[in-house]
Amino acid sequence: MTTTSTRTEQPRQDAEREVVLEARDVTKHFTVRGKKGSAVVRAVEGIDLELHRGEIVAMVGESGSGKTTVARLLSLYYPTTGGEILLEGKPVSHVTGRKALTYYGQVQLLFQDPFASLNALKPIRHILGRALKIHGKARGAKQVEQRIHELLTRVNLTPPEQYIDKYPHELSGGQRQRIVIARALAVEPRVMLGDEPISMLDVSIRLDVLNLLKKLRDEEGLALLYITHDIASARYIADRINVMYAGQMVEGGSSEEVIHDPQHPYTRLLLDSSPDPGRGLEGDQQSLFDEVGDLGEPPSLITPPKGCRFNPRCPFAMDICNEKEPEKVEVSPGHWAKCWLHQEGRADLLKQRNIQFGVPIETAAAEAGIDTVNAEDILDRTVALEGETTADLGPFQP
Amino acid sequence: MTRRDVGDVLLEVQDLSVDYLTLNGAVSAVSHASFTLRRGEILGLAGESGSGKSTLTTALLRLQRSPAVTVGGKVLYHGDDGTVTDLVPRTDKELLHLRWNKLAIVMQSAMDALNPVKRLGAQFVDVLRQHDPRMSEKAALERAGDLLALSGIPRDRVDSFPHEMSGGMRQRSLISLALACDPDLVVMDEPTTAVDVVMQRTIMSQVLRLQRELGFAIVFVTHDLSLLLELSDRLAIMYAGKVVEIGPSTELYHHPKHPYTKALRDSFPPLYAPLVEMRGIPGTAPDLMNLPDGCAFAPRCARAMDLCLTKRPELVQVSEKVDAACHLNDPQKEPVGAGPSDARSENGHAA
Ligand SMILES: Nc1ncnc2c1ncn2[C@@H]1O[C@H](COP(=O)(O)OP(=O)(O)OP(=O)(O)O)[C@@H](O)[C@H]1O
Ligand SMILES: Nc1ncnc2c1ncn2[C@@H]1O[C@H](COP(=O)(O)OP(=O)(O)O)[C@@H](O)[C@H]1O
Ligand code: SF4
Numbered sequence: 001m002t003t004t005s006t007r008t009e010q011p012r013q014d015a016e017r018e019v020v021l022e023a024r025d026v027t028k029h030f031t032v033r034g035k036k037g038s039a040v041v042r043a044v045e046g047i048d049l050e051l052h053r054g055e056i057v058a059m060v061g062e063s064g065s066g067k068t069t070v071a072r073l074l075s076l077y078y079p080t081t082g083g084e085i086l087l088e089g090k091p092v093s094h095v096t097g098r099k100a101l102t103y104y105g106q107v108q109l110l111f112q113d114p115f116a117s118l119n120a121l122k123p124i125r126h127i128l129g130r131a132l133k134i135h136g137k138a139r140g141a142k143q144v145e146q147r148i149h150e151l152l153t154r155v156n157l158t159p160p161e162q163y164i165d166k167y168p169h170e171l172s173g174g175q176r177q178r179i180v181i182a183r184a185l186a187v188e189p190r191v192m193l194g195d196e197p198i199s200m201l202d203v204s205i206r207l208d209v210l211n212l213l214k215k216l217r218d219e220e221g222l223a224l225l226y227i228t229h230d231i232a233s234a235r236y237i238a239d240r241i242n243v244m245y246a247g248q249m250v251e252g253g254s255s256e257e258v259i260h261d262p263q264h265p266y267t268r269l270l271l272d273s274s275p276d277p278g279r280g281l282e283g284d285q286q287s288l289f290d291e292v293g294d295l296g297e298p299p300s301l302i303t304p305p306k307g308c309r310f311n312p313r314c315p316f317a318m319d320i321c322n323e324k325e326p327e328k329v330e331v332s333p334g335h336w337a338k339c340w341l342h343q344e345g346r347a348d349l350l351k352q353r354n355i356q357f358g359v360p361i362e363t364a365a366a367e368a369g370i371d372t373v374n375a376e377d378i379l380d381r382t383v384a385l386e387g388e389t390t391a392d393l394g395p396f397q398p
Numbered sequence: 399m400t401r402r403d404v405g406d407v408l409l410e411v412q413d414l415s416v417d418y419l420t421l422n423g424a425v426s427a428v429s430h431a432s433f434t435l436r437r438g439e440i441l442g443l444a445g446e447s448g449s450g451k452s453t454l455t456t457a458l459l460r461l462q463r464s465p466a467v468t469v470g471g472k473v474l475y476h477g478d479d480g481t482v483t484d485l486v487p488r489t490d491k492e493l494l495h496l497r498w499n500k501l502a503i504v505m506q507s508a509m510d511a512l513n514p515v516k517r518l519g520a521q522f523v524d525v526l527r528q529h530d531p532r533m534s535e536k537a538a539l540e541r542a543g544d545l546l547a548l549s550g551i552p553r554d555r556v557d558s559f560p561h562e563m564s565g566g567m568r569q570r571s572l573i574s575l576a577l578a579c580d581p582d583l584v585v586m587d588e589p590t591t592a593v594d595v596v597m598q599r600t601i602m603s604q605v606l607r608l609q610r611e612l613g614f615a616i617v618f619v620t621h622d623l624s625l626l627l628e629l630s631d632r633l634a635i636m637y638a639g640k641v642v643e644i645g646p647s648t649e650l651y652h653h654p655k656h657p658y659t660k661a662l663r664d665s666f667p668p669l670y671a672p673l674v675e676m677r678g679i680p681g682t683a684p685d686l687m688n689l690p691d692g693c694a695f696a697p698r699c700a701r702a703m704d705l706c707l708t709k710r711p712e713l714v715q716v717s718e719k720v721d722a723a724c725h726l727n728d729p730q731k732e733p734v735g736a737g738p739s740d741a742r743s744e745n746g747h748a749a
């Protein structure tokens with residue numbers, strides 16, 4: 001059973017100091033080849049990130065915002081295009097294979113899919129034993145066995161005897177993800193990078209894995225990067241939240257401040273769009289899904305908008321937003337955002353109760369060259385011959 | 399929140415049971431499901447993975463494929479002309495007319511439902527012309543553009559291949575396609591699981607707008623209870639192939655009458671409310687081939703009693719609008735919401 005506390009009251013002073021892993025102004029461009037020649041995908045740009053001992057930092061954002069790319073850069077899966085990665089203050093050069101072993105002894109990546117990341121043909125004993133041996137964390141059958149038992153206990157798979165001889169397919173999704181975590185822990189890393197580690201798990205077992213990660217933070221001082229698109233789970237587990245948009249970090253701060261006092265319009269959009277149990281049920285409250293029009297999608301990273309990348313979707317966009325990329329502004333100690341509203345003295349706009357983000361459906365329709373969006377009209381024309389169906393109707397297979 | 403006006407009965411599901419016939423014997427994936435759906439109503443269906451949500455919804459529309467077999471029960475469809483048809487004994491041919499015209503579905507995976515090597519417009523044209531063979535190709539293509547417009551997609555997208563569109567756009571175009579023939583019921587199986595929250599909000603606000611204009615009923619399947627609470631008039635909670643609780647969303651949220659409903663509700667961290675230590679639901683879902691004699695939830699239930707191990711609780715009316723299947727609601731038992739024990743604060747991990 002996990003015994004963790006939700007620590008919002010007492011910030012850990014000591015932890016505040018010790019930076020374990022750091023990214024400084026990290027950029028990654030991919031060159032892709034298409035029919036019309038090659039193009040550059042500006043997947044992430046200017047990422048600054050610090051992971052502290054005993055602290056969980058979350059990175060949230062829509063899909064395609066660059067979260068996975070950041071995790072892969074930090075785990076040396078790709079070389080960076082620009083910027084630096086530092087482990088315990090020392091710059092890390094891009095190495096692969098055996099040369100990277102020392103790095104992986106410190107930094108471990110947890111993947112999204114616990115099904116794909118375990119060798120299906122090997123029992124748990126082999127999977128964990130191998131990780132211990134490769135990193136020289138245990139020698140001799142007896143010591144290995146003992147360490148495996150410890151690992152299983154640490155991830156709450158107890159009694160260990162019940163699990164050690166099982167194969168991955170004999171475990172539930174949550175149990176499998178705990179094996180993945182145990183395998184990462186076998187290496188005794190200082191940092192774990194979790195790329196959506198619970199998104200493939202069933203709702204009922206997600207909390208269990210989150211609680212386990214919190215326990216590892218509290219009891220073992222692990223530094224964790226928690227990547228997710230679920231901002232409520234980020235708040236539950238993380239001390240700090242960073243918000244990614246279109247390859248850039250646009251806001252960062254303590255979880256409670258980012259959630260209760262967001263300082264970037266995109267953070268507001270994300271929060272305003274997240275279902276929250278308990279909201280929307282009271283009589284007069286606006287429903288999350290009341291007419292919002294089209295909220296838009298993130299821009300192409302091959303030709304991102306000039307200036308602020310959020311400007312095509314931002315209801316507050318000003319001239320400067322289309323010209324110049326916003327600079328980082330510290331709004332309160334440790335809480336920053338990149339948005340011109342702050343320099344322009346208009347940050348109060350972010351406190352409005354209702355922000356109208358969407359393009360009204362009529363406007364969207366006019367832009368799309370559609371003269372009517374009256375659903376009945378459209379269907380009246382479509383259903384003119386209802387009842388005369390003679391053939392099976394198309395791709396209608398479960 | 400504005401609740402919809404619901405009308406007459408549209409679908410009456412009585413004692414519906416669906417088995418998968420496997421080499422190791424029959425798996426009872428849905429057993430004795432009963433509920434009523436009214437015109438214009440939104441019914442949310444929630445439960446863990448494997449609890450039978452997709453099996454139930456495909457069986458409702460008689461779309462299940464072998465090895466799934468409906469082994470009992472009725473699905474009574476009330477037409478707008480007052481006729482009542484039991485869908486279960488109908489042949490595929492007899493059902494043709496109802497599908498798309500009256501009953502439509504948006505599947506769990508948009509990618510599976512669209513042909514990857516065919517332009518979107520051509521796929522719409524196929525459906526529309528099968529529906530109405532006399533429609534010219536040109537008219538059908540025109541109509542395809544109109545239908546895309548229903549969900550706010552630019553009409554020039556008829557020339558796109560599915561992979562050229564974002565996941566959100568694909569899902570929106572499928573919803574348009576489902577509405578092509580103005581159905582009475584649209585079943586949506588996890589239509590937004592693969593898109594992120596902002597796109598989910600765009601899609602759902604459009605679905606609800608169309609629903610208000612056109613008045614179709616929705617059965618909405620997801621494991622995301624927070625989403626369902628925002629969306630549905632009523633909720634049905636499934637566990638191990640059974641509907642264990644059904645009633646108005648607000649009732650189930652504030653006064654759950656089944657410990658599993660309560661535990662599921664407490665599995666979602668709040669976005670704004672003060673944070674407290676939370677737990678998931680201990681243990682794992684039962685093996686459907688090997689269900690315990692009594693209540694299937696008993697091994698994971700903090701409030702299980704001796705009776706729960708021997709007697710299977712039936713789904714019965716427990717308050718004016720709520721039905722639940724749990725012995726705690728038997729006369730003289732403490733109600734689920736009350737009492738010292740609580741599925742979230744007690745009970746070790748049976749994992
Ligand atoms: N083709 C099949 N053969 C045998 N058993 C099956 C088959 N399809 C599903 N099942 C079983 O039926 C049960 C219900 O499955 P179903 O797909 O309806 O669940 P679900 O609630 O939709 O889950 P999810 O949330 O993962 O979509 C599960 O135990 C599943 O393993
Ligand atoms: N190997 C790659 N080659 C080309 N483009 C890539 C590659 N990996 C990621 N991208 C692009 O980089 C952007 C960020 O992707 P990703 O980091 O996977 O985002 P997220 O994890 O936030 O969903 C996307 O536009 C994606 O298409
Ligand atoms: S910089 Fe301008 S466009 Fe960008 S988020 Fe701020 S106000 Fe909106």
Ligand code: SF4
Binds near residue numbers: 694699
């Ligand atoms: S019947 Fe018993 S075991 Fe089942 S949910 Fe109710 S209290 Fe728990």
Ligand SMILES: [Mg+2]
Binds near residue numbers: 068
């Ligand atoms: Mg990713």
Ligand SMILES: [Mg+2]
Binds near residue numbers: 451452506
């Ligand atoms: Mg399903």
